[in-house]
Amino acid sequence: MQTDPVKTYRTEIEVRGYELDSFGHVNHANYLNYFEFGRWKLLAEEGITLDDFRGWDRFPVIASLEIRYLRPVTMGDKLVVETKMVSHGRSSTHFEQRILKGGLDACTAKVRSVLVDGKGKPAEAPPELRNRWDRIGGPGETA
Numbered sequence: 001m002q003t004d005p006v007k008t009y010r011t012e013i014e015v016r017g018y019e020l021d022s023f024g025h026v027n028h029a030n031y032l033n034y035f036e037f038g039r040w041k042l043l044a045e046e047g048i049t050l051d052d053f054r055g056w057d058r059f060p061v062i063a064s065l066e067i068r069y070l071r072p073v074t075m076g077d078k079l080v081v082e083t084k085m086v087s088h089g090r091s092s093t094h095f096e097q098r099i100l101k102g103g104l105d106a107c108t109a110k111v112r113s114v115l116v117d118g119k120g121k122p123a124e125a126p127p128e129l130r131n132r133w134d135r136i137g138g139p140g141e142t143a
Contacts, residue, residue: 006084006137009042015077026073031107032065035097038081039111046136048129056126057118063092064112071106073099079106087138090124091115094138 013034021027043049053059073079080100087094092114099107117123125133134140 006086009038009045009083011038011041011081011083013037013079013081015073015075015079017075020075024074028069031067031069031099031109034079034081034099034107035067035083035109035111038083038097039095039113041081042083042085042136046132048132052129056129058115058123058125058129059118060093060113061116062111063114066110068108069106070108071101071104073101073106077101085133085136085138088125088130088133088140090130091122093133 015026019026019030078101082098082100084096085093086096092112095109095111095113097109097111098105115123115125130140
């Protein structure tokens with residue numbers, strides 16, 4: 001994870017039985033849901049809602065994801081999802097995320113999200129959203 005002074009957003013999750021695979025561990029795909037939940041919680045804490053995205057006719061979609069599974073997670077485990085926006089551009093954001101179990105990394109991810117318009121075409125962030133991104137953290141592009 002980046003060590004720059006970027007705000008870290010935290011949210012808690014308790015593992016549910018239906019998220020497990022046949023070995024009793026959280027199925028790998030469920031970590032994507034945990035990370036998604038963490039990113040939406042970051043936005044919610046900053047007052048950015050799905051209605052805002054609708055009003056801007058801009059919607060975040062995942063363009064790339066790098067994930068590392070480090071230790072198993074099982075039913076009833078209490079997890080902390082940490083999310084940081086480490087940089088942003090005119091239409092993209094880069095996040096670093098961690099899922100902690102007992103204070104130790106269970107899973108980490110690097111995520112690139114881009115904005116598209118209502119027709120699914122790449123679109124620039126409106127000024128209001130870019131201003132909010134500046135407050136959230138990570139360097140914005142200068143040009």
